Amino acid sequence: MIKVGIVGGTGYTGVELLRLLSVHPDVELTAITSRKEDGLPVADMFPSLRGKVDLAFSAPDKVDLSKCDVVFFATPHGVAMAQAPALLAAGVKVIDLAADFRLKNQETFEQWYKIPHTCPELLEEAVYGLPELNREAVKNARLIANPGCYPTTMQLGFVPLLKANLIDASALIADAKSGVSGAGRKAEISTLFSESSDNFKAYGVSGHRHTPETVAQLQRFTGLPVNLIFTPHLVPMIRGMHSTLYARLTTDISNEALQELFETTYKDAAFVDVMPFGSHPETRSTRGSNTLRLALHRPNNGNTVVILVVQDNLVKGASGQAVQCMNLMFGLEETLGLQQVALLP
Amino acid sequence: MIKVGIVGGTGYTGVELLRLLSVHPDVELTAITSRKEDGLPVADMFPSLRGKVDLAFSAPDKVDLSKCDVVFFATPHGVAMAQAPALLAAGVKVIDLAADFRLKNQETFEQWYKIPHTCPELLEEAVYGLPELNREAVKNARLIANPGCYPTTMQLGFVPLLKANLIDASALIADAKSGVSGAGRKAEISTLFSESSDNFKAYGVSGHRHTPETVAQLQRFTGLPVNLIFTPHLVPMIRGMHSTLYARLTTDISNEALQELFETTYKDAAFVDVMPFGSHPETRSTRGSNTLRLALHRPNNGNTVVILVVQDNLVKGASGQAVQCMNLMFGLEETLGLQQVALLP
Amino acid sequence: MIKVGIVGGTGYTGVELLRLLSVHPDVELTAITSRKEDGLPVADMFPSLRGKVDLAFSAPDKVDLSKCDVVFFATPHGVAMAQAPALLAAGVKVIDLAADFRLKNQETFEQWYKIPHTCPELLEEAVYGLPELNREAVKNARLIANPGCYPTTMQLGFVPLLKANLIDASALIADAKSGVSGAGRKAEISTLFSESSDNFKAYGVSGHRHTPETVAQLQRFTGLPVNLIFTPHLVPMIRGMHSTLYARLTTDISNEALQELFETTYKDAAFVDVMPFGSHPETRSTRGSNTLRLALHRPNNGNTVVILVVQDNLVKGASGQAVQCMNLMFGLEETLGLQQVALLP
Amino acid sequence: MIKVGIVGGTGYTGVELLRLLSVHPDVELTAITSRKEDGLPVADMFPSLRGKVDLAFSAPDKVDLSKCDVVFFATPHGVAMAQAPALLAAGVKVIDLAADFRLKNQETFEQWYKIPHTCPELLEEAVYGLPELNREAVKNARLIANPGCYPTTMQLGFVPLLKANLIDASALIADAKSGVSGAGRKAEISTLFSESSDNFKAYGVSGHRHTPETVAQLQRFTGLPVNLIFTPHLVPMIRGMHSTLYARLTTDISNEALQELFETTYKDAAFVDVMPFGSHPETRSTRGSNTLRLALHRPNNGNTVVILVVQDNLVKGASGQAVQCMNLMFGLEETLGLQQVALLP
Known part of the structure; x- marks a missing residue:
């Protein structure tokens, strides 16, 4: 049994880790920390865990x-x-669901996150935890930077086209939409039910932290300079993310060949579902599951390819992906404990 | 492996059976029938099942x-x-999620459901599939009448008090609220998103089919004549049911004794969670799980006891309960394949 | 033109007052105060008011x-x-949408609201602003205590029966449900979208401030001691309130006579719509309007009468009712500026 | 008083016309037709209209x-x-909220709408009812083709840039999102609450009828060939539309000049609100009102301009726009009866 600790178990990615790990056959939940909730049984905060998790916050x-x-x-x-340096030194593996190790470039990190980086020496070693594009590195990692939710959808959608050198890397557009749980479990007026329900809006259009993360990762797959317009929006739903990606083809290629490219790229990826060409994936088809689904479109058979990508932002976009990385790091089956069927309806 | 057939797999209780049974370790899904969708892969209608269910409708x-x-x-x-008589004759066990075998009295059935009963000879044999109140009979049943969603909450809330002869059986009130999935997957204007969202209303206040079902079952536990006022309401949420039950105490009893009565009654019930006295259970704490939670209140320490009961109407209120019965009928662990943690948030 | 000031314009009852008063033909908005937002144009906080309200917070x-x-x-x-004493002394009329003047009994106020009352000498003079039960007093008032949202529905539902001495005053039950805006525009985790959406729960079952307010008002209409069980619930919708009221008839009376009693009671009430016997009013039929609708039921023609009452909690349940009082206090037509049609869908 | 008839009053644009016209000071509602609902009081179908509309369907x-x-x-x-030819011959003005007269080209109409056009001789005369781009023609029209909801947002967003010849007309992208009421009041499974709530998806990506309508109208404002990628999505909200428009600048221009261009274009448009540069308009800021709001963005100060446009799809996107046209056709103030403040929250 793998002894697992969770630092910060009171947010949505924390409780989602608990949902997944509490029924993971090879995991023993050992400790969950929270400065504010010391001593409170986890199931008192999250009654969904009554009878499933006996731990208290420490x-x-x-x-x-x-x-x-x-x-x-x-x-x-x-x-x-x-905390990572001491843990690593003690032989403990670390998986960070936040952004501390996502950007290799310290300066870029500090510019976007407005805090100094206290262990830049680990930036190079940290492995970006997107197994579909990085599986071998994940297997061997001590320290995982779990990707952002939006970047996961953008990379899995754009990379096959970039690698095959089929699109104009300087003209990528990602019009992305997220459920409200992406904003976290924080007391804020803007994400109150009465503010977010029956409403739709864009936010952060002038600049969002997920842009530099995504651009840096995409750049690994092409020699051409990547330029990305990223427009996030807030959807009145709890879970779910839908990215509508636009890329301009620079080569004449058939729809069949495009489809085959994606199917080939992800044929061994248990958690990426390439749907038939022209499908319209729904976010709810991934609710509570670690599967990301995508589908290709070619409006008017012109030179723009549209990729529709959906996932559950808290699972494949966060905690599920982290558990997937853990499985790989410990030599387990990649899908272990992650076989939940999406909740539909 | 138990060979399972599903008749009518295109509704919400059908797809929920598929969600649960597709990952049940002792089940082999053998056939799913649908007159209209013959030949259509199940996963084409419900993309949440892509990669999980390979069957097509027949x-x-x-x-x-x-x-x-x-x-x-x-x-x-x-x-x-x-279809039940022929199947039973062929040695197949039958679990009906509809109402055909819920009422022992043929006349009452025909009055409320407006159709003639075509095999009244089976009414006596049919076992009402509420294991918490009926476990031994379920184990030995060939034919299960799976309870209605509302009746499950009302019975599990009222029965301990009725059995102990603590309340006035002639003055029961159940103010119940259901998510919209309870209305089924049918093309109807009244349950459109634009009609049901951001809205709340009662319905069927003058008479609902779940009243005679509940009264008949409650009557089994008391010698006094049961009278029940049942007021169902529609809540703008997909899944979830909340019944607020009111009963008048006829005996002087402490809150501690009331609480202990419920805890004792359900101490072996894996799927009934008696929360601490004065709790406010939330429907989302049961979303996607087979657990029903309840809590007791005593406003102003007067002679009215209020019982708050929540469940997922599609799981404990329908398909999960049916699988629980199947487990018992085949001598399996009652909880097998039903250990899903509720999806919160 | 009536010169109007609003103290505390940043909450939901504040912005709702602005929505109503900005198009009221006899009103001139003069000042809106907010300690925190001094200088901020009101329309910057509430873009729905761009082009409608030019004032800034002061x-x-x-x-x-x-x-x-x-x-x-x-x-x-x-x-x-x-602030009321000084304003009244200066000849300014005051309408309080909070609870400061709702309870005549200082002790009860301090017990439930946990703050000392600083001008108990005004409690006697303050007029409870429910025009349908109190119109003449409202017309002559200097100081209005605007009723709570729940109490408005409970009083308009129970009072005709109490006045006619038809029901057991000691066994009233109100199972009430409110949209989330009733919780106000405050940064709190419990009313986040991700906590309140797709969820339903009761709260405050052991005691809610609206119970003493309602009981005190109901008591005015009967010589018998009033006892009320009040169970509030939270509905995942922004606006809307639905109270399901249960009362035990002590007299033999026909449904027609019950219906006539309500129609007669409210025949001059422009904002109370008595629907046909057996109707199921929907909250959305009042969304954005000052109308309260109610309908009577008599399950199984027994001795329990069920009254279904709906309103928009921010309009008839708060700001609309306050404007209605203002109209009466200034000798205007009661309905002036309050003729908005509900927004359906 | 203008005598108004409505053909087909049982859908969402019909009931929205009733909401607006029932309080329009210069309108007398004369007839509402419905083949199926003959004799039914309108307020029985839409209780929001009780006391506001006394007509029955005929x-x-x-x-x-x-x-x-x-x-x-x-x-x-x-x-x-x-029906239009006979009405026009009788001197009655006609406003069609459907698509019959939106496309000048009969062949294009028949290709997209799959029905033969029975009065192509009126196509030339019909005036496209988007007053902000077409006010004089609307004033003089006998026959109005009320624009589609999506096309209204796309035109008001793109036209200022096209007219000024600032963008590449061949590379327009509109990523648009609509509330569910846009799908109409029809009994269909796909728009049930349980299918649409807590979900997000694209639809019609391979081709949507609003593309040819929009392209034809945009083409009027530029000599260059217009090419538009239009991707509609369904948002789990009742009302509201948000179009995120992407255009490539072909000229070097400052953000200030862009902003001024839009402010100048719409300085006399009472229903178009150009928000400050970099704003994020919310759909709810237009809920129930006839105002369309837009804001400009320039990510990374690059050569892509992003225009965010919001409106209530049933008001400015349908019935409100139709009433606006009516006002102009009858020489009334353009804003008469359309001054409703948006319902926020």
Whole structure:
């Protein structure tokens, strides 16, 4: 059994880790920390876990995480970087669901996240935890930077085309839509039910942290300079993410060949479902599951390809992906404990 | 492996059976019938099942259900009664998720459901599939009448008090609220998103089919005549049911004793969670899980006891309960394949 | 033109007052105070008001409210009582949308609201602003205590029966459901979209401030001691309130006579719509309008009468009712500026 | 008073016309037809209209629409073309909310709408009812083709840039999102609450009828060939539309000049609100109102301009726009009866 610790279990990625790990056959939940909720049984905060998780939250200083085999950080940016060096030194693997290790470039990190990076020496070693594009590195990693939710959809949609050198890398557009849980479990007026329900809006159009992360990753797959317009929107639903990606083809290629390219790219990816050409994937088809679905379109058979990508932002976009990485890091079957069927309706 | 057939797999209880049974370790899905969708892969209608269910719908006359070990009827009222006799004769167990076998009294059935009963000779044998109140009978049953969603909450809330003879059986009030999926997957204006969202209303206040079902079952637990006011309402949510039950105490009893009564009654019930006295259970704490949660209140410490009961209407209120019965009928662990953690948020 | 000031314009009752008053033909909006938002144009916070309201918020000390004809307090409990005496002394009428003047009994107020009352000498004079039960007093009032949202529905539903001495006053049950906007525009986790959407729960079952308010008002209409069980629930919708009221008849009376009683009681009430016997009013039929609708039921023609009452909690349940009072206090047509048709769908 | 008839009052554009016209000071509602609902009081179907509209639906053959001054067609495509010629001949003005007269080219119409056009001789005369781009023609029209909801947002967003010849007309992208009421009040599974809630998807990506309509109108404002990628999506909200428009600048121009271009274009447009550069308009800021709001963005100060456009699809996107046209056709103030403030929250 893998001994697992979770730092910061009171947010949505934390409770989602608990949902997945509490029924994972090879995991023993060992500790869940929360400074504010020390002593509170986890199931008192999240009654969905009554009878499933017996642990209580512990204050960070009351628990020795170095006895864990792996520690997940489901914390705000900046927490993992403070604790990762000691844990790694003690032989504990670390998976950070925040952004501390997503950007290789320290300066870019500090510019977008407005905090100094306290262990830049780990940036190079950290492995970007998107197994479909990075599986071998994940297997061998000590330290995982779990990708952002939006970047996961953008990379899995654009990379096959970029790698095959079929599109204009300087004219990528991602019009993306997220459920409200992406904003986290924080007391804020803007994500109140009465503010977000029966409403739709864009946000962060002038600049969002997921742009530099995505561009840096996409750049790995092409020699041409990547330019990306990324427009996130807020959808009145709890879970779910839908990215509508637009790319301009630079080569004459048939729809069949495009479809085959994607099917070939993901033929061994248990969690990527390439739907038939022209399909319209729905976010609810992934609700609660670790599967990402995508489908290709070619409006008017012109030179623009449209890729529709959906996932559950809390599973494949966060906690499920982290567990997928854990499975690989410990030599387990990649899909272990992640076979939940989506909840439809 | 238990060979399972499903008659009528295109509705919400059907797809929910598929979600649960596709990952049940002892089940082999053998056939799913649909007159209208013959030949259509199930996963084309429900993309959540892509990669999970490979079956296609079959027209009823193209499949031999007598080779199954058990057949679930996820159909409108009247279908199961037409096919059950032949299946039972062939040694197949039958679980009907509709109302055909819920009422022992043929006349009452015909009055409320407006169709003649075609096999009244089976009414006596049919077992009402509420394991928490009826476990031994379920184990030995060939034919299960799976309870209605509302009646499940009302019975599990009222029965401990009735059995202990603590309340006035002639003055029961159940103010119940259901998510919209309870209305089924039928093309109707009244349950369109634009009609049901951002709205709340009562319906069927002058009379609902779940009243006679509930009264007949409650009557089994008391010698006094049961009278029930049942007021159902429609909530703008997909899944979830909340019944607020009011009963008048006829005996002086402490809150502690009331609480202990419920805890004792359900101490062996894996799927009934008696929360601490004064709790407010939320429907989402049961979303996608087979657990029913309840909590007791005593406003102003007066003579009225209020019982709050929540469940997922499609799981404990329908398909999960049916699978729970199947487990018992085949001598399996009652909880097998039903350990899903609720999806929160 | 009536010069109107609003204290506390940043909450939902505040912005709703602005929506109504900005198009009221006899009103001139003069000042809107907010300590935190001093200088911010109101339409920057609420873009729905762009082009409709040109005012900016003012810090309380920068504006002289004594020049207004009437001041509305759309503030937390405790604010109006601090400022009302000086305003009244200056000849300004005051309408408090909070609870400061709703309870005549100082002790009861302090017990439920946990703050000392700073001007108990005004409690006797304050008029409870429910025009349908209190029209003449409202017309002559200097100081209005605008009723709570739940109490409005409970009183308009129970009072005709109590006045006619038809029901058991000691066994009233109100199972009430409110949209989330009733919780106000406050940064809190429990009313986040991701917590409240696709969910249903009761709250405050052991005791809610609207119980003593309602009981005290109901008591005015009967010589018998009133006892009320009040169970509020939270519905995943923005606006709307549905109270399901249960009362036990003590007299033999026909359904026709019951219906006539209500129709007669409210025949001059422009904002109370008595629907045909057996109707199921929907909250959305009142969305954005000042109309309250109700309908009577008599399950099984027994001795329990069920009254279904719906309203928009922010209009008839708060700001619309306040404007209705203002109209009466200034000798205007009661319905002036309040003729909006509900937004359906 | 203008005598108004409505053909097809049982859909969402019909009931929205009733909401607006029932309080329009210069309108007398004369007749509402419905073949199926003959004799039913309108307020029985739409209780929001109780006390506001006393009319009953009439079968088409029982009412003489030629006595009206204007007739609105809130019907499926194909109905207006059958009745318009006779009404026009009788001197009645006609406003069609469907697509019968939106496309000047008969062949294009028949290709997209799959029905023969029965009065192509009126196509030339019909005026496209988008007053902001067409006001003088609307004033003088006998026959109005009310624009589609999506096309309204796309035109008001793209036209200023096209007219000024600032963008590449051959590379327009509109990523658009609509509330579910846009699908109409029809009994269909795909728009049930349980299918559409807590879900997000694209639809019609391979081709949508609003593309040829929009392209034809945009083409009027540029000599260059227009090419448009249009991707509609369904949002789990009742009302509201958000179009995210992408255009490639072909000229070097400052953000200030872009902003000024839009402000100048719409300075006399009472219903177009150009928000400050970089704003994020929300659909709810237009809920129930006839205002369309838009804001400009320039990601990374590059050569792509992003225009965010919101409106209420049933008001400015349908019935409100139709009433706006009526006002102009009858020489009334353009804003008469259309001053409703949006319902927020």
